[in-house]
Amino acid sequence: MAFAAFATAEAVPQAPKRASRIGWFLLAPGLAYLALFFLTPLISLLLTSLQAPDLYGDIGAYVYAFNWQNYVDVVSEYGEHILRSFGYALVATAAALLISYPIAYYIGVRCRSRPLLQSILLVLVIAPFFISFLLRTLAWKQLLSDESFIITSLKALSLMAPDAHFTGTAFAVIFGLTYNFIPFMTLPIYTTLERLDTRYLEAGADLYGSPATVFRKVTLPLSMPGVVAGTLLTFIPAAGDYVNASRDFLGGTDTAMIGNVIEANFLVLLNYPAAAALSIILMAVILAIVGVYVKRAGTEDLL
């Protein structure tokens, strides 16, 4: 699995697998749980997405139907939000990769001879996980509000237009997404780089590869599994996130992403079929992207 990039104990040859009833006994409770609380909810979601309003009921009352029109409706009404979500997620993933790769390289390769520094930096990378991500996002909102020191300074230096804002813009939402997912990107890349045999890099250099060539032809390909895992761990949750884009956090009136729309339809407007149809669309697109991406990156064995 892509995410196994985290758990990197070195596997050793095991005794041949046995077929036994004990195996099923161990497996059954967990799988039954997932069937009940992961698979059936997806089916519920699919059924809900096809519901039609109950003509004799209150708001929020629906009857089962095959109302495919729901999908047409949500795409025409929220197409913009869907595109925006994947656009934001894509930019944030690229930005997070640019920020994270050097961090991972530094910790995983450069710091090898200094294990203490390596441990400290590793702890600092995961440190953000220990403080609620909602509070971290709010911290950025305060730090970059119109009255904040940073923004007033930028305006005083004419680096920012006097009437410009940071919070409430698309830039702010992408900034927040990027920030929130840097550790998710850094850790799997670090895990692969940490195991990189540096003799390959020396061999590349001995063969007159310039540092850039060695990086492009040796380091990067060898760290691909980490890059793939990191980009997935960033892209998938970023596309479905609705905290950063929320108006109470970094978003504004026209930054709403698909997550915001699903939340509003489900929890506020009680338009369950619309929320369900949007969820199904989100999931389908993500799975398609993941499938194609993993194939193209040549890392099928990760799954």
Place this chain on the structure above:
Amino acid sequence: MSGVGAGAALANLEAEEVRPLPSKPTRTRRLGFGRWLLPVYVTIAFVFLLIPIVYTIVFSFNDSIKSNIAWRGFTLDKWANVCVVENGAVCEAFGNSILIGVISTLVATTLGTMIAIALVRYRFRGSGAISLLLFLPMATPEVVLGAGLAAQFLAVGVPKDMLTIILAHVMFCISFVVVTVKARVASLDPALEEAGRDLYGSPVQVFWRVTFPLLMPGILAAALLSFALSFDDFIITNFNSGSVTTFPKYIYISATRGIPAEANVIASAVFLLALVAVVVAQLGHAAREKRLAR
């Protein structure tokens, strides 16, 4: 999102101790980036990464009245009286989060560990489908998981409360437990169990006296991961919580009117505790390595 990496990172720390370090410090030739460029870049990146944490901790000492936005002076008051504000709403939310985290962790770690052992040790028909079922929850955006469960609870007529939150948390924790523990099971030397059997240990004895203790670090890492995932989850919780408030949900709801400094106090305290725990674990790990190296 959020927690996903939280304990994944912990899992990572745990994993290190079983991994033989490859090719110790062969001198890397300075590659391209320049001697100083990379350290400077990384320093800036770390400052960027840590600014919101420092901000959150500093503002837990802010002598704020209601919303904690402008700096009004230093006070220890909020730390001393965390549970006073809003009749203890912050503490209640925090307590809920702890309770949900502990129960979800116990259930998910048990179920996930059983699956992990089964997958490494036993053969199954349809193992491809099983792997897919375990992988999918991790590749599904949280908003879909949350809406799906909420749609199901709605269809069946289950009222949303603490139980529905726990049911949801166990669901998204299982796969991460499996991944973490599986790596540990696959790294066990089968000779150790053979030795146990040679010494006339019954299968049950061998499991509890040999296998289980050896798996413990992996199980512990998985449990920490589960707890971190559960404790910091907001998106799935928001869909399945009804009127129950967890700590992240409290922050989300209060964001409109301003977060009281007490929330910063709790977040800072949790942060410092977790940091101490990780540092102690790291030091212990370093000490063990030193002993082994000798």
